[in-house]
Structure formats: C-alpha cells, structure tokens
Amino acid sequence: MLKKYFSIISIIFLVLYSCSRLNETVTVKNTTLTDYVNPLIGTGGHGHTYPGATVPFGMIQLSPDNGTSGWEWCSGYHYSDSITIGFSHLHLSGTGIGDLYDIRLMPINKKVDLTTPIKSRDDIPYKSSYTHTQEVSKAGYYSIDLINHNIKAELTTDLRTGFHKYTYAENDTQSVIIDLGFAINWDRLTESGLKIEDKFTISGYRHSTGWAKNQKVFFVAKFSKSLKEYDLIVDSKYVEKTKSVKGTKTAVQLFFNDVNNESLEVKVGLSSVSIENALENMSDHMERFEFDRIKNEAEKKWEQNLSKILIETPNDSLKEIFYSALYHTQIAPVTFSDKNGAFRQSNDSIYKTDKFVTYSSLSLWDTFRAEQPLLTILDPNRVSDIVNSMLVYYNQNKTLPVWNLYGNETNTMTGYHSIPVIAEASLKGITGFDIEKAYSAMKTTMMQDARGLSIYKEYGYIPYNLLDESVTITLEYAYNDWCVAQIAKLLNKQEDYKYFLNRSKAYKYLFDPETGFMRGKNDTGTGWHEPFDPKFSAHRVHADYTEGNAWQHSWFVLHDTNELIKLHGGNNKFSNKLEQLFTESSEITGENVSADISGLIGQYAHGNEPSHHIAYMFNFANQPWRTQYWVREILKSQYFATPDGLSGNEDCGQMSAWYVFSSMGLYPYNPSSGLYQIGSPLFEKSVIKISENTNFTIIAENVSDKNKYIQSATLNNVNFNRTVLMHQELKNGGTLHFVMGDAPNKNWGVH
C-alpha cells in the first residue's frame, strides 16, 4: 500500500515538475507593443513632434521645452538641443507653426532671482542642460536628468491631468518654479495669475494670443509635500504678503518641506473653462499621489490602442517605425472638453454637452488624407465625436473649421477639408452626428463668399491674378465640392447634387494640355500664368501653389482620376509624366521657396501632404507595379527609427498615418469613396482588429526588400486581381493574401 501511494505521489511530482519545465520552455520574450514606440522619432529634422508623455488623444501633452523659438521648435523641443526650461502641458504634434507650451513647471534645487527681464532663454536662471543618454521617452512616460539641478524629472499623464515626479539629491532644497510669463514662437502672453490655495495647492491661469487668438488655460497643481515658503512674481517684481498675483507675466518659486524624502510629486489638472473645472478634471486622483500607477495605466492604455493592429516582421526596426507611427496617429486631435463636457469657445462663451467629447487640434488639410481614414477603421466612435466637434465650431463660426486650435479658427491652409472628413464618416456608415445639420454646414461653408469662394463661384475656378495659391485652392475646392455632392445625393437633394458635382469639375479649367501641368489661369480665361517653370516655388506671396510647385500640385484630382488621365492623353502619357515626377532632378527654383517642400524623390515631395496620394495613381493608369515600386521607395527612404526619421512635418498624425496604411499595403486615396488603393505590403502579416470577433488580416507571402511586387493575391481564399479594396470588405473581416516577387507581374491588377 505504502509503495503504491509512494508511486502515485512520485507520479504527481513528476507531472508537476514536467509542467513547470514546460512552462519554462514555452516562456517567450514578453515584448509589449509599447516597447516598440519611440516618441523621439520626428523630434529631429523637421518632424516637429514632441517627446513627452500623453495618452491616446489626451488633453495633456506633458513635454519638455527647450525655450528656443524657431521652426525647428514648433513642438517646444528639438532633438538637436540640450537645454530645457521646464515641462509644460500643451504641445502640438508635428505642426509647421508653434504655439501652446502652457503651464510650465521646472524643478530646481536652489532659490533663483526671477526678476531678471528675460529676452531669450539665455536669460532664464532656472534652465538646465541635459543629455540624451539620460533621457527616456516612451508611450505615456518621459524622464530626463536635469544636470544643473541634480534632479531626475519624470512625467506621465492621464486624459486631463499631468503627473510629475521630481527626485532631488539627498537633502537638497526641493523647489519648483511655475513661470507663466515666458513664451516662444507665435505664443504671446496677455494675462496670467497665480494663487496659493493651501499648503499643497496652487491654482492659476494663463491667457495668451498667437496662432490660437484667444487661448485661456486654467490649472490646479497639487503637490505631495507641504509648502515651506514661496516667492510670487508679477512682471519681474517680487510681491510680498499676498497669496495671489495677477498681471501679464506671473511666476512663482515654491519651496517644500520634508526634504528627507527625495521624491516630490505634482499633479496638474487643466481646463479651458475655469479653475473649478481644472480641479474636477483631476478629481479621480484628488488626495492620492501615485505616479507609478498612473504611468502603468498610461502604458496599459497605449498597449490596448496599439494592439488594434498587430504586425509580423522579423525586422525590429520596422516594428519600431510602425508602432511609433501608430502611436503618433493617436495623439491628435486632442481632447478639448472638460470632464463635465464644457469647453471655452473662441468668443469666450462656454459650450457644454454630455453627448460627446469635444476635440481640438484639427489639422484638417493634412489629416483628411489618411489620419482620419485610419480612425474610421480603428476608432469610429471618436470620428463621430470629431465631426460633432466640428459642427459645434460651425455653430459659432458659421463656417466649418479649417484648422482648429484650442477652440479657435486659425484659418491655416487651403480648402475646407472638414468636408471630406464628414462625407467620409457618413458614407462609411459612422453615425452619432446629425447628417442633416452637417450637410447644411457643408453647403453653407461652400456657398459663402470668403476665402476665395466668391471668385470660385463666379469664374468656376480661381484666376491667379485675383488670389494667391489659386491652383491649389481651385483643386481642393473641386474635391470638397465632390464630397458635398455625395452627401447631397445620399439625402436626395437632387439640385444640390448636380450643382456641386458640376463644380467638382473645376480642376479641368486649370489643366494645361501643352505642358501637362495644372497652371494658374487669368480671369479672362485665356492666359496662363507666364513665365512658367514647373519647378518654381513661392511661399504664399505670388504663389500659384501652396507650399509647393506645379510638379507637386498637378495631381490633386482624387475624385475624378480617370478624367485626369484622359486630359493627359491616356494611360501611357499619364504614367510617363508620373514617372518623370519621381525621376526629375530635385532642384526647386525661386527665391522664396517653401520650407515645406521636403522628402524629395525627384520632384515628388513626401515631406508635405499634397504628394501623399500620388504614388498610388499608377494603379488608375494600369501600371500598378509602378505604384508598388514607388510606394516601397517612399517607405524605405522617408521613414527611419531615428529622431530625424520623418522627412517633413508629422502634421498631427498624417505623415505617420501614411506609413501605417502604406506599410500594410493599403492607402485610402479618396477617403469618401470608401476604396483603399493597393500598394506594396512591407510585413509578412498585418492583423487589423475590426471588432471583438472580427479581424482583417493582410498576408504578404515571400515579402522582402527585393520582393516588392505583387505576383498574385486572394481575398478570403478567392482570386483577387484588382487594385482596390472596399471599406466594407475590410469591415467584414477576412484575409487578403498577397504573393510577392522580385519582378513585376504586369498582368496583376490590370484591366
């Protein structure tokens, strides 16, 4: 009996041991997707991204400022710099104009004189140098050592509150400066205020003007240690015996008790409405200081959002580029409304709704192309809220937004690309907004007289002698019109449909069959703008093209590409011209060349958005293998896992969204058509999570650097021999299986 039991026990142990061994052997390297995210990509060159902490579409972008003005510092930070003046809570991701940088905190280990007038950052007494070797930039977390102050600063955020953790040297003075007075780039202070609320709490506000004309930021900061003393400063003067100050430029230096504990934590709630709202925005964390928990939650949230697309490739550098891109596509637009649904409109009225979250930082000229289409797949409910946000702005401004920053219309860039965003959302079945109201907003916007529309309506195009950037504006309005027409059709507004469809042919006026370019035409309709040099670029003034030249701006006919091909004289002539775009010399002529022309391959300029759809145009002209070739060239030459890894402004997600789509082998091209053009997939496998139980999988068999050409394909195991995938096919889930090879299959996708 004993022996028998012993045997049984032995077996049990053996089994348990085997199991543990098994566990051991199957343990794999537990890499999370956030490990592949490198927010520093784009912080060098002219990507204009910021390296700091944020959560997906968060209100807070808590990031270091170098204190330097200049195009390189639009985000407040450039990788080439090595000095910081602190950590402010609002930043722009990849824009070409600099603003925000509000509510900046800087930890320091000594008292400094804050009365010195500050002309440039050299005058700032609390600045510190840092090195990239001690910098950590991750999804939802940023940390850096402040060399001059012997402090390690760490940052994380949740949706509407920033969290700081400052670790001082043992027994050092523990001080924090909040300087609301210093501004860079377009940011200009109008008023600010600070108040010592209690021994743990500071509140305040910062009103500024700049790119956003009326920007009011309110905040509450709570500290984990009690205040020992503080110095309040108004317009470079210390103010004694008061707990609050008000003025143009205010600042405070705070000193804390309990220096034996080396770490000081701070949390900062923000609001565009009021200090009360700022407090409510941080209400979840009111009495707790849990930096590490918040950091973990931010990381978890990112992991969740990044896992909406799973890619398989043996190349870890590609994974870093891809997931950093996917990260960058999810940090703008930003949450603008407070926890209670309120936000400040540019006329200072407070709008409040519990029906949707309001978003700002709408860089629509860029994002309508691929960023918004990506969100229609990964985050349709957010698209609905973004449309609702635009309709609120419409209610106030009586036109749909062009480029909305912190609730303000900046009127930056050409066209009205809120219109394709709304049309795309509607036509993809995204609901939650009033399409009737939206249509009325679209129509009113396109029927007004401002922004060249009176001229456009009168002439059918914009003559170059009446308005600058006439070619780009005409082409973009034509596309906007086509989008309005599609919604008119949906709503059975027959007259409108015909009217806008007719207007959408405006591009035809500007096509010059002699040169094969879109050109400035005068108001008599008889003369082209002479002399003509397709490589000539002027920035804004006397420009026919926006941030580019004729080479880059002659292709924007997303809605009627086949007609454009006909204007060129057919597939061959069109393809030859297109090929020439990529192979011409990269010289740009003129004395006032736009800095936005970058990322050149020939005259193709990937660094700016007007080029983004062009490589896909070969598909329309029966040469899909040239699309495959050039898309691969762009993927290879314009994106790197380095700080200067973007070839131009990130533009609130657009540059990265191009990569996310194109690396999977798809591109939304004309987003409102619901069709994705097929390019050349880069990964063995991409799995897009459509919903809980539905995935769309893209497989690229035999894919490699050399094997860039599609040999054949199947969709759900059935022959797939066309260069478009429908949104509905994607949404229904399934598998698109490409077989790749090193030579073009000139029969695939050709009709």
Next chain:
Amino acid sequence: MLKKYFSIISIIFLVLYSCSRLNETVTVKNTTLTDYVNPLIGTGGHGHTYPGATVPFGMIQLSPDNGTSGWEWCSGYHYSDSITIGFSHLHLSGTGIGDLYDIRLMPINKKVDLTTPIKSRDDIPYKSSYTHTQEVSKAGYYSIDLINHNIKAELTTDLRTGFHKYTYAENDTQSVIIDLGFAINWDRLTESGLKIEDKFTISGYRHSTGWAKNQKVFFVAKFSKSLKEYDLIVDSKYVEKTKSVKGTKTAVQLFFNDVNNESLEVKVGLSSVSIENALENMSDHMERFEFDRIKNEAEKKWEQNLSKILIETPNDSLKEIFYSALYHTQIAPVTFSDKNGAFRQSNDSIYKTDKFVTYSSLSLWDTFRAEQPLLTILDPNRVSDIVNSMLVYYNQNKTLPVWNLYGNETNTMTGYHSIPVIAEASLKGITGFDIEKAYSAMKTTMMQDARGLSIYKEYGYIPYNLLDESVTITLEYAYNDWCVAQIAKLLNKQEDYKYFLNRSKAYKYLFDPETGFMRGKNDTGTGWHEPFDPKFSAHRVHADYTEGNAWQHSWFVLHDTNELIKLHGGNNKFSNKLEQLFTESSEITGENVSADISGLIGQYAHGNEPSHHIAYMFNFANQPWRTQYWVREILKSQYFATPDGLSGNEDCGQMSAWYVFSSMGLYPYNPSSGLYQIGSPLFEKSVIKISENTNFTIIAENVSDKNKYIQSATLNNVNFNRTVLMHQELKNGGTLHFVMGDAPNKNWGVH
C-alpha cells in the same frame, strides 16, 4: 453548538426555498420563435408554398403531395385539398410552375394492386384522405393522420436526409409504397430504378424532365425494421424473383416484420450524383433511428435562424405573420451539392468542390429584390456561396443563370437578375467569390445576342414589334446594365463603365410623356404600340409587359428614379400619377390576362414582384408620408396568418422578404445602391442581429394601426431626417428610433 448549526441549516433552507420561489415568480411563458412559424401560410390562395418539413436552405423539402395537377398545386399541396398520395422529398416554395415531387413514400396498412394504369390520382390505390384538424405543420416538422390507412405519418429532415416516422394501428400490416412512376404538373418521368440492397435498405433513382430538363435524383432509404417481403413493379407489371428493377415507371410495396412495435422509421438520403453520394449524405445517421432527436435539432436550427431578428409587438398575429415570413425567406435557395461537394450539372458532368456549398432553386427575377438583400444582412456567407453557385452555372452555360432549377437553366422570366445579386454582394463587401470572374460573366452575359440582347444592343431598347414583353425586358436590362457598370467602376474598367452606364438609360426610350407610361415602341423609334390601354394585360403572347400591364410596369427604374421623376415633369406630377396607381379601379382588361396579376390595390399588384418597390417611390418625390401610408396599407391588406395569407406566389422567399423588411420599416429598393428606403415600421421594436456583439435596433415609439406616420426619428440618438438608411450604418449596429403619429409630418424626410 447544536442550536447554532440548526440555525445555519435553517437559513440555508430558507435561502434555497426563497430561490425556488424566486424562480417560480420569474418564470415566464417560454414561447420559442418557432412557435410563431406557420408553414401553412401561403398553402391556400396562390401562395404556392408547401407545408412539409425542411431545415434552413435544406436540400430536402419533405412534404405531402395531393397528387393533383394544376396551378394551385405547384408545390404539390394546396390547402383546399384533402387527399394525399404520399410524401416526396423535393418541392418548390411558391413558384408559378410545378416540378420536382421526387422520391415519394406512402405508408399503408394493406397490400394494394400497383398494376392499374394511373391516369389521375383517382386511379391511385394507396391514396388517403386527411383532415386539417389532425395536421401539424411546424418549422422542421410535419405530421398528418392518413385516415384510410389508420396511420399517423410524421416527417422531419436534416440538411440532406429526410426522416419519416409512421405509426400504424396495433398489429396492422406495416407497409410502405415507393412509387417513382407518378408525376404531376410539368414533371415527366424518363427512367427510374429500384433495388433491394439488404433487408433494411432500398436504393433507387428517378430521372425526369420538365421545368428542369434533366433532373436525376438518386436515393437510399433505410428502414428501422427488417423487410418481410416486397413487390417490385415496372411499368405496371409485377416482376418476380429479382432484387432490382429498371424502367420508365417503377414502384415497390414493402412489408415489414415486427408489427408489435407500432412505429416504423425511415430515413432517405438524396443526391443528384449517385446512390453512393445519397448514402454518404445520410452518413451521420447510418445505423441510428432517432426521429425525435432529428426533429429537435431541426427545431433548434430554426430557432437559431429565426432569432437573427427579434421583434416586439403585443399582436401575436403579427408575430405569426412575421416569423412565418422569416421562415419562408430561409427555405430557398436550396442546398444542391452533396456532402462531398459534388452535384450533377445539366449536361450530366459532375462538378465537385470543397470550397463552397452549391445552391439551386434560384428564382432570381423575384429574389434579387428583397430576398437576396435580406440574406446579405442575415447570412452573408451563404450569399457568397450562392454567387459561387451562379458562377459554376455560368461556366457550363456561358451565361449567368436566369432561373436555375436542380442545376438546370429553365430560362424562366425576363432580365438577368443574377447580375444585381452579384453586384449587390460585391458592393456590400461580401467576399469569397472571384469578382473578376463574376464581372467577366456579367459582361459576357449582357453582351451576348440571345434573349433579345442583339435587338437591345442594336436599338438601345427592344421594339415591341420585334420581341414580346419588350417594355419589361428593356427596363430590366437597363437596370442590369447599371449594375454591371457599378462593378466595372469598382474594377477600374473605365470604358466598360461608360458603355454600360449609357445603356442603363434605355428606359428613357420607352417613356411616353403624353400618357406618363412606359410603352411599347416600334423599331423605327417613331410609333408607340397602339391602341393603348394601360389596364390591358396579355400573358406572354403579344404582351408588351411581363405578367402585368402598363400601370404596373412603368415604374421599374430603380437606379435612376430621380430622372424618371423628371421625365414625369417633377415631384408633383409624379406623385399624382403614383397615387393614381393605388386608387384607380382594379379592372384588368384583355382576353388573356396574366394570372400573376393579384393582390390589387387599385392597379398596384402586390401579388407579383414588379410592384414590390413602387410604394417606396414617394420617398424620392418628397412625399415620404405617402410611402408610409401605402406601405402600411399593403402590410395590412396583403399578409394574413391564414393559409391564403399571401396575395400571390411566394416566389422562393420574395413575397415574405418584402414583409420582413417592410414590417421593420425598411426596404432595399435598389439593392446594389446599399441604401434602404424608410417606410413605416409595424413593431414597437425590431432587433436585427448583425454579428455576435452587434445589433441594429429599430424602435417605433407610439406605433399603432393609426399611428403609421413618422413624426421624427433619431439614429444613435442623433436627429435622423432622411428617407434612406445605409447598409454600412446597419452593419455598424445602433438604434434607429422613430416616433410615430396619426397625422403625416410633412417636414420629415423632405428636402
């Protein structure tokens, strides 16, 4: 201690008791959806449905035959009859032509003389009378008492096998007759054979011609009791000392042992290919007789399929109509390929695939309108297989199917409505078939010369003096052409797109602005067919319209309705004419009036498909409240929970699919457009299950018989003021909430 334990035990008992009480009180009447299914609806009047047992889209339709020929008996059974000659395995649901009725078994309690020549059912010695009071017809189950033989016969099926259970009187002779020789309606026997395989098994085949020119049915029947003796008959002669017979007409009477046990079970596997395949089709049940389990499984399968739409209404009669309709939409097309993927083509070659299930009974002229659109929502994978089936038929016939029956092209009805089915599926993102191949099939089909296409191509329309039914054919080809154009566009076949789009305007040739009707035009293009009476109908010969008159056939412009309205002279003129359609006297003139004109409301004929979209046309003319009014009139006057509850042929699901859609407040109108027209919902709530986690819910607040008019609506809590819902909106899930009232809101849905 004891006391304490006692208390605890008391509490436990109390809790258990309370729980059981709770269970008792919350127990609700456990009605299953199958309880609402009444397959007898449509077996009276001219619905032409069958009352027998089938599973969703099953190969087997095991149903009683009355043995009577005539239009009323297209399904083999009419509710007015009271005699049956047995239970055969193949039936059509709601067609206007009768065929099939293959492999008929009749239980009997005595030996009968099978040598009498049979001219009509009066000569059949084994017939029996029955009464409806002893008839049970449910989803997946049928039972009837055979009065003359003192037998209760029960029927159920699985996908490819029929199951019979015959309960004889105590100690009665237990006999079954299999008579392969008798045929009704278009069915004509060519050859048959029977073989006694062993003491439990009979096999055989029945080859016939008729509506399906080449129909070969093979079967194996297995019995739960051993054979005692049998009589084999060939062409009215008994054949002795053989175990198998072959001839034109064969029959067998079987006698069984073990009469103490009153129930005899039989299972019958069918195949179009071979006896081996028939056996394999029943392989799951090879050695078991489990009638009750199969019956339960059939019911479970139906419950699952019916639960794809849940409706809420206090009116149980409406529930009966609705779920019987939903049942009828899921019994055709029928599974045609065997378990191993093989089926017989009309040229006798065997096609075999493991990639999809092949379907037959494709009543496309009917089903493209609402039946197929319903399947795109409830059963998209089956739609994919149906398209693949059509492509197989194309491979054999070199044109897409018109009306496929048991693998044969019957060439019944006008147009090529496989084309809208394929186009709709593609444009709704349904995959799993080769769209390139499908396009090539579409184009080849519409470019051939047969079926009036050479004339249509030459003249742009079909002149009445060159081909009968010229108006209907022209209008239908125009719509087919539009569908081809949409796929050409998707595949970037520009020339084809323009060509077919241009052809799709063909309806314009036939519109007579004088009378406001579509009329026969002669081949010189100058003269209308005179004299003209819009109420005149001729059946086929000398007819300009198919199964109808000018009143019913002047509205088929699904793809270009706004242009049709213009031809009429605008919204008001159009609406007035449309209103007149419903209010004209119902007289139909002519000497050869089509029997298919039924279900008349004025000249509107709901009993036949050409009328099905018409009530929704007011939406296009800015009078949605008239659509709401007339749709409700049709719902109320054309559908009842009685055997004669359908106003015309059920037509393989179309008549019922109209009800399923319209009662929920939607109608697919032009299916390839992906738009549903809004009518007037009948139920408080309808929930369409889109996928595991996604529902689309339609709520009609305040709905009642009187409250038929939409006052306002929201989609996902946002104002909804249009008369179309997009397929993508439906697929994305959400809630469409109508508020109903008793007076029209003439502002809702109007532009």
